[in-house]
Amino acid sequence: MPKRTSHEESACPVARPLDVLGDGWTLLIVRDAFDGLRRFGQFQKNLGLAKNILSARLANLVANGVFELTPAADGSPYQEYRLTEKGRALFPVVTALRQWGEQYFFTGDEPRARLVDRAAGAPVARVEVRASDGRVLGPDDTEVLLP
Amino acid sequence: MPKRTSHEESACPVARPLDVLGDGWTLLIVRDAFDGLRRFGQFQKNLGLAKNILSARLANLVANGVFELTPAADGSPYQEYRLTEKGRALFPVVTALRQWGEQYFFTGDEPRARLVDRAAGAPVARVEVRASDGRVLGPDDTEVLLP
Numbered sequence: 001m002p003k004r005t006s007h008e009e010s011a012c013p014v015a016r017p018l019d020v021l022g023d024g025w026t027l028l029i030v031r032d033a034f035d036g037l038r039r040f041g042q043f044q045k046n047l048g049l050a051k052n053i054l055s056a057r058l059a060n061l062v063a064n065g066v067f068e069l070t071p072a073a074d075g076s077p078y079q080e081y082r083l084t085e086k087g088r089a090l091f092p093v094v095t096a097l098r099q100w101g102e103q104y105f106f107t108g109d110e111p112r113a114r115l116v117d118r119a120a121g122a123p124v125a126r127v128e129v130r131a132s133d134g135r136v137l138g139p140d141d142t143e144v145l146l147p
Numbered sequence: 148m149p150k151r152t153s154h155e156e157s158a159c160p161v162a163r164p165l166d167v168l169g170d171g172w173t174l175l176i177v178r179d180a181f182d183g184l185r186r187f188g189q190f191q192k193n194l195g196l197a198k199n200i201l202s203a204r205l206a207n208l209v210a211n212g213v214f215e216l217t218p219a220a221d222g223s224p225y226q227e228y229r230l231t232e233k234g235r236a237l238f239p240v241v242t243a244l245r246q247w248g249e250q251y252f253f254t255g256d257e258p259r260a261r262l263v264d265r266a267a268g269a270p271v272a273r274v275e276v277r278a279s280d281g282r283v284l285g286p287d288d289t290e291v292l293l294p
Contacts, residue, residue, distance in 0.1 A: 007171070012260045013248030014178045014241055015171075021244070024154070024162075024169025031161045034286045065251075083286075086251050091286045092243040092274045094161055097168070100240055101160030104212075104233050111294030113159045117278040118290055125277045127239045131264040132272050139181045139230075139238045143265055147258030 011147050020064045025049060025057050027097065030066065030083070030090050038080040039072075066090070096127040158294050167211045172196060172204050174244065177213065177230070177237050185227040186219075213237070243274040 007015035021027055025047065032046055044054055058081060061067045066087040072078045083090075098115060106112050115124050129137045154162035168174055172194065179193055191201050205228060208214045213234040219225045230237075245262060253259050262271050276284045 007175075011258055012175075012178070013245045013252060015175055015248070016252035017244055017248040018171035018174060022171025024165035027165060027169075028154075028159075028162055031159070035291055088286055089247055089250065092276050093240065093247055095276045096239040096243045096274065097164055098160045100236055101162070101164040103236065105160065105163035111158055113294060114292045115289050116292055117282075117284055118288055119282075120278055120280070122279050124284060124289060125279050125281075127243065127274060127276055129239050129242045129274055130272045131267055132269050133267070134272075135264075135266075137264060137271060139235055141265055142262050142271060144182055145261045145263055147260060 020060065020066065021093075023057070025053065026061065027090075027094060029054075029057055029061065030087065031094055033067070033081065033083045033087065034091065034094060038082060039078050040081070043081070061087070092127060095124065099127055167207065167213065168240075170204075172200065173208065174237075174241060176201075176204055176208065177234060178241055180214070180228065180230045180234065181238065181241060185229060186225050187228070190228070208234070239274060242271065246274055 007019055010016055028047060029043055032043055037043055037046060040054070040058070043049070043058070044051060047054065049057075058067065062069055062081070065084055067081040068084050069079050070082050072080050095115065102112060116122060117124055129142070131137055131141075135141075154166050157163055175194055176190055179190055184190055184193060187201070187205070190196070190205070191198060194201065196204075205214065209216060209228070212231055214228040215231050216226050217229050219227050242262065249259060263269060264271055276289070278284055278288075282288075
């Protein structure tokens, strides 16, 4: 059976975004953008990623509306990659992945980057799936209805 | 600069899990497991994925403690892939990705798979990032503190 190369016809909302997010670097570029990085050279330096690979990933993210290219805010000749509303809407995805990483990929006292609430200076709460009335839901409390 | 092949030394909890989750099929295998699939043939049929690729992905997920291999619940000779606690803890990640997909990868009336609360039969609430006191946080309300 052939390997599918696209999920664009899938009825599943988990599958379709993976055409954009289905490689590890892409989510790290988005993570960097949440941390304030905007220029090709900044992403390149922080990720240590080959320029041709970074260039392809950024072009894909622009083509899919996650980033938009804008003139530099400081008037310099550089262009900046800024998250669109669609890109910023990945915040819960990246944060949920971050918390899973914190829980299972670090030992107790291992140094790690921490996401904190600026106002309180405290770690953000655990991202949870909830019912419309606020009950916390686990996988067994839910089901997927096919169209 | 060489392409890194592993994020295992990274201090970032977003990066480390991507060694496990950094390809599109892996999260779809986990999605299928949340939907109750447990056998190689079930995953293979549902994903339409080449057996050698599926086999490699499942082996990786077992090696990383997301799945465990267990004897079939019905006493048949098949082995079953069951999500561990670590695997089940991906529920908020998959659900946040699902909701992003619903919002940006489907037109208004396009048929889609829907995740519902079994008790209420209603769609689950939007997954949000919150402060410890319950305030909803956006990316600009947070910052990452490096170790």
